[in-house]
Amino acid sequence: MLSAIEIEKISHELRHVPVKKAACIEALKIVQQERRWISDESVADIAAMLEMSTAEVDSVATFYNLIFRQPVGRHIILLCDSISCYVMGYTVLRQRLHEILLIGYGQTTADERFTLLPNACLGTCDHAPALMIDDDLYRDLQPADLEQILEKYH
């Protein structure tokens, strides 16, 4: 069931759109912000509220790489794997992250602290290689920087 706060936020979005289904992405963002990910139950709840089929909501939810359809950790690491970061050595960062966190892409640490994901170009190519953790951008990275950065997230 959607919470009162989720319903209120989605209702607010509905005032800005000419048809209910146009709020689908906003609704997914709202629920994900509250619950970290979108469960089957959330898909069905959003579908009911926006008068859409669950399949239609799921087709949208699964299209976008930053809507998570399985549980994720408390913090999301997005490692840029695009061309400038490739040239500047992001693969070394990836290797180091695997070693520190003992997880691969798409996996979550056992303590649910981090989920590691590759991400397309973060748009900071003059400071490659780069990654984001939640809303924070880290640039000009060396593998040796990683442990200290990860320490900030609990």
Next chain:
Amino acid sequence: MERPLTQHIPDNGAALHLREYEAVGGYSALRKALRDMEPAQVSTLVKEANLKGRGGAGFATGMKWSFVPMNVPGPKYLIANADEMEPGTFKDRWLLEGNPHQLLEGMILASYAIQATDAFVFLRWAYKDAAREMRQAIADAYTAGYLGKNILGSDFSLEMQLHTGVGRYMCGEETALLNSLEGKRATPRAKPPFPQVSGLFGKPTIVNNVETLSWISHIVNNGEAWFKSLSHTADGGTKIYGVSGRVNKPGAWELPMGITMRELLEEHAGGMRNGYRFRGALPGGASTDFLTDAHLDVKMDFAGVAAAGSRLGTGTMVVLDDHTCPVGFVHNLEHFFAQESCGFCTPCREGLPWTEKILWSLENGTGEPSDLELLERHARLLGPGNTFCALAPGAMEPLQSALKYFREDFEQHIKEKKCPYAHHQH
């Protein structure tokens, strides 16, 4: 040398806020247009300036606007495409974070020209600072009377919203962007009808790039002759150019349109890092053909780069050095494009992963001599006219040019059954 778009952005990268923007003449173009100009005069001025879109395609902005039907009732939309996601591109970030009101003023002027009722900034998820600054700027512009009902006492009204995306490169394609704004999967739409006639929610819609829209206030204030005088070539204005890769000073600079690749690389990016040699570059993002050291004197404007066999694209160059494997470089690009294909049309959905797989096999020493012909066939069959949108043809540009310029590297991978480069990074 004039730098109209970036001269007021503080060196520390902080945003120019409303009062600071007004202090350097901000919103004077809007006052002027609403007081002295008909909407059609704004369009005509932009057309005469021959402003070309800075998002990658280089389509004439005034021309695009002229397709919007005027004098029809109901909503019309103006959208700033701030979904900067072309690999190697980081120019709009600078404008969004540093001078948000310049974009807003351009959007309000563009909306006035086409008589739009609602405007949206479609911003990519990753640009958190830009989101904060744009949200603040929109709120401040409402408070100051630059947005909302009867702007500055005129008959013109405009509502503005910020939309932050949830990923996917496809959202940068203008019709896919419209689908995403409608809450749908970001797949491209058939054209015609063009968005100018039937766009967001089936209403007339203009989608322009951030850098393009940031020009409008300057053109309204200073005129078309001034705009053309900023450039070294027939394509007017300045351009935000960028360089990334193993150069001494990677970065972005606002420079006269039409400077040469050599000036950009050597004077602004400080040349190659010690021990690294320049082998080539994608002049304007991931979906542009390689240029090589034979092209260093090419003028970086739309016509100049096209004549050299590539595209100006976004104007942000990615450099290939002699320690980086060209096959691995192209594999990285094709991995990106295969992943970002929306899956709607078959050649793109099937062809891009196949291309990626062949390049992967070359890198891993299992490539066959026939693979080169297979790659060439893909470059042809995924080229312009064979796919639903420009994603796959764009993906083929670096591949086809790499096969041309770095052919010995491809052949060496097959012959030696391994990647000859030491780092061998994947």
